[in-house]
Amino acid sequence: MIIQNVQNLELLRERLPIIEKIFKQIPTKYVFVSGSFLYKEKYNDIDVFVISRNKSLEKLKLDKKINLQILDFNQLHSLFYHSISKSCVAKSFLPKKDLKVTISRYWR
Numbered sequence: 001m002i003i004q005n006v007q008n009l010e011l012l013r014e015r016l017p018i019i020e021k022i023f024k025q026i027p028t029k030y031v032f033v034s035g036s037f038l039y040k041e042k043y044n045d046i047d048v049f050v051i052s053r054n055k056s057l058e059k060l061k062l063d064k065k066i067n068l069q070i071l072d073f074n075q076l077h078s079l080f081y082h083s084i085s086k087s088c089v090a091k092s093f094l095p096k097k098d099l100k101v102t103i104s105r106y107w108r
Contacts, residue, residue, distance in 0.1 A: 002090040009039050009087060016089065018046075023091045025062060028052050032090035039087075049084065051076070051095065 001020060005011060019033050030051035036043040046066045050057055057070055075081055076097035085094050 002093055004086065004088050004090065004094075006086045011038055011089075012041065019089050022046065022048060022062070022066065026050060026057070026060065026091075028054070028057065029092055030090075030094060032085065032088040032094060034084040034088040038089060047084075049088075 001016065001023070003011065015037065022033065023031055026048070028050050032049050033046060034049060035045075035047035037046045044065055046063075047069070048062075048066050049069050049071055051071045051073060053072060055070065058068065060068065062068060071081060073095070076095060077100040079099065079101050081097075082099050088094075
């Protein structure tokens, strides 16, 4: 497991075994957990992100608390991906792509 914590937030270490079990259930290399589940005691929903082109992963039988989001490799240039991958727990090193954002796109 790889822990990326750029903001140096206090990570809830007791949640790491739960995350490890989730990683074992998902047969993909690029899987990571991000969001308030890692840092806040009162939040129990788990935001799991998978980077894959395989849409059949949506059919995995996971716990109801798990919100599974599948990101395509084309989305790795987005501001969203760059934001969620800064503070996360990942199964392996995540792929890095340059951020491609134009001000005119977000100006509206």
